[in-house]
Amino acid sequence: MVMNAIQNRKSVRKYSNKPIEDSVLKKILEAGRLAPSWVNVQSWKFIVVTNPETKQLLYEVSGRQQQVLAAPAVICCVADLSAWEKTHFGKVLQQKGVDEETEKFIVTSKLLNPSLLGEYETLLRSVEQLTYAVSYMTLEAQELGVGACIVGAISNELTHKDDNYAQQIKEKLNLSDKHVLVELLTLGYEDSKTETKKLRKPFNEVVSKEKLGTNY
Numbered sequence: 268m269v270m271n272a273i274q275n276r277k278s279v280r281k282y283s284n285k286p287i288e289d290s291v292l293k294k295i296l297e298a299g300r301l302a303p304s305w306v307n308v309q310s311w312k313f314i315v316v317t318n319p320e321t322k323q324l325l326y327e328v329s330g331r332q333q334q335v336l337a338a339p340a341v342i343c344c345v346a347d348l349s350a351w352e353k354t355h356f357g358k359v360l361q362q363k364g365v366d367e368e369t370e371k372f373i374v375t376s377k378l379l380n381p382s383l384l385g386e387y388e389t390l391l392r393s394v395e396q397l398t399y400a401v402s403y404m405t406l407e408a409q410e411l412g413v414g415a416c417i418v419g420a421i422s423n424e425l426t427h428k429d430d431n432y433a434q435q436i437k438e439k440l441n442l443s444d445k446h447v448l449v450e451l452l453t454l455g456y457e458d459s460k461t462e463t464k465k466l467r468k469p470f471n472e473v474v475s476k477e478k479l480g481t482n483y
């Protein structure tokens with residue numbers, strides 16, 4: 268089942284007008300919520316946007332990528348840097364049943380808590396976690412027959428794009444300086460089915476055995 272979804276998934280950028288049912292959207296979001304993360308930190312937030320005015324702003328934020336405007340629903344995928352703060356991080360550790368001593372060890376360890384290293388490292392690790400959640404959502408969308416496209420080329424803290432859309436969308440989505448809108452996941456039923464073309468590097472170019480450059 269998973270391999271089917273992996274093989275058949277493709278970026279879908281043209282959608283029919285059919286809205287996505289809430290029950291379907293919720294399943295896609297649930298797949299993201301259940302994704303794995305570093306010490307279960309879950310440093311992500313997902314904001315579902317269907318409002319035309321907000322979509323119009325997201326369209327500008329994405330440098331006018333048509334699929335953003337055309338999608339009946341857009342999931343704003345946000346890295347939540349505050350998740351690494353002692354209060355939040357400690358809470359998920361307690362839920363895991365971690366004792367007080369271990370919790371303190373994890374929260375104060377530079378190896379395990381990137382927020383002790385700095386903003387850049389925290390952002391990097393948060394984006395890393397978010398990637399798993401977004402991957403899971405794309406696969407669940409595929410499984411449910413919903414077309415999806417990840418849109419990472421947007422005005423935000425990562426692209427340093429020189430316009431004020433990044434700030435406008437942060438305000439619109441109620442994001443703080445601890446929240447980074449990393450990417451959008453545009454969702455909709457595919458307009459007309461096109462063939463899946465997997466343009467990928469050959470197996471032996473990306474896989475090695477024991478050391479880089481040897482075939483598996």
Ligand SMILES: Cc1cc2nc3c(=O)[nH]c(=O)nc-3n(C[C@H](O)[C@H](O)[C@H](O)COP(=O)(O)O)c2cc1C
Pocket residue numbers: 276277278279332416417418419420421450465
């Ligand atoms: C992190 C990330 C960001 C992406 N950003 C964009 C984007 O801004 N616009 C777009 O049209 N596609 C975007 N894509 C889709 C890729 O172009 C696409 O996944 C890739 O070409 C492989 O094609 P496939 O998804 O159909 O297999 C992005 C994909 C990823 C993983």
